[in-house]
Amino acid sequence: VTSVSYSPDQKLRAYADAHEIRVLDADSFRYIQTLRGLPQDLEGADSQSYRHGVGDNMVFLDEDRIASSGMGGLVTIWDVHSGRRLTSIEAPPGKEFASSIDYSPASNRLVIGTSAGRLLLTTLEDDHIAPLVPLATLGGYMWELQFRRDGRYVA
Numbered sequence: 001v002t003s004v005s006y007s008p009d010q011k012l013r014a015y016a017d018a019h020e021i022r023v024l025d026a027d028s029f030r031y032i033q034t035l036r037g038l039p040q041d042l043e044g045a046d047s048q049s050y051r052h053g054v055g056d057n058m059v060f061l062d063e064d065r066i067a068s069s070g071m072g073g074l075v076t077i078w079d080v081h082s083g084r085r086l087t088s089i090e091a092p093p094g095k096e097f098a099s100s101i102d103y104s105p106a107s108n109r110l111v112i113g114t115s116a117g118r119l120l121l122t123t124l125e126d127d128h129i130a131p132l133v134p135l136a137t138l139g140g141y142m143w144e145l146q147f148r149r150d151g152r153y154v155a
Contacts, residue, residue, distance in 0.1 A: 001015050001016065001017055002016055002017055002018065002057075003015075003016040003057050003058045004016075005058055005059055005060050005066070006026060006060065007026075007060045007062070007063045007080075008060060008062060008063060008105065009063050010026060011025065011026055011027075011063065012024070012025065012026055012032065012060070012063065012080060013025075013026040014035075014058060014060070014066060014080070016057075016058050016068065019036060020034050020035060020036035021034070021035040021036070021058060021066065021068055021078070022034050022035075023035065023066070023080045032080065032081065033080055033081060033082070033083045034083060035066065035068070035078045035080070035083055057069045057098065057099065057100050057101045058101070059101055059102055059103045060080075060103075061077065061103050061105075061110075061124065062105070063080075064079060064080055064081060065077055065078060065079060065080060065086065066078045066080050067101060067103060067110060068101075069097065069098035069099065069100075069101055069112075070097055070098065073088025073089050073090060073091050074088070074089040074090060074091045074092065074097065074098050074112065074114075075088065075089045075098050075101055075110065075112060076088040076089075077124075077127065077129075086127045087127050087128075087129060089112075089122070089129055089132065092114075095115070096114050096115055096116040096118070097114065097115050098112050098113070098114055098115075099113055099114055099115045099141055099142050099143065100112070100113035100142045100143060100144050100145045101113070101145065102145045102146050102147050102154065103124075103147070104147035104148075104150075104151030105151075106147075106149065106150050106151035107123075107147075107150075107151030107152070108123050108124050108125060108151075109121060109122065109123050109124070109147070109151055110122050110123075110124055110129075111135075111145050111147065111154045112132070112145075113142025113143075113144075113145045114142060115141050115142075116137075116141075117137055117138040117139055117140045117141065117142060118134060118136075118137050118138075118142075119134070119135040119136040119137070119138065119142065119145075119154075120132045120133065120134055120135065121133045121135050121154075
């Protein structure tokens with residue numbers, strides 16, 4: 001397991017590994033859904049190149065959606081109940097992938113740290129993703145990011 005996350009209401013728990021995200025009822029451990037699958041245009045693609053950080057990081061956006069690193073994009077947003085891919089942020093050319101992500105419900109912002117040391121910010125409105133805003137380029141792989149509770153700062 002590379003990442004664990006609870007829904008904001010604490011009713012769902014998700015576990016990610018290098019291949020998929022499993023969503024369970026937090027109290028009963030009842031299976032809800034498995035999130036995985038190649039976008040149609042990547043069918044038959046090499047699973048490692050498709051992976052690009054799959055499950056290395058994920059976060060619930062609300063009780064119905066999870067954002068995960070990789071899985072066919074820089075970041076992919078999923079419906080946790082249907083298992084459907086809602087949208088994804090296009091991966092940059094080359095080998096760079098999202099190594100860390102965090103979401104602030106207070107500001108509706110998603111921050112992305114990449115394997116190349118870039119810090120990117122976007123705003124989410126329902127399933128619409130605003131253009132990525134580069135905040136900084138730091139030296140090397142970003143292991144962890146976290147918003148302050150009010151969403152004004154990220155560390």
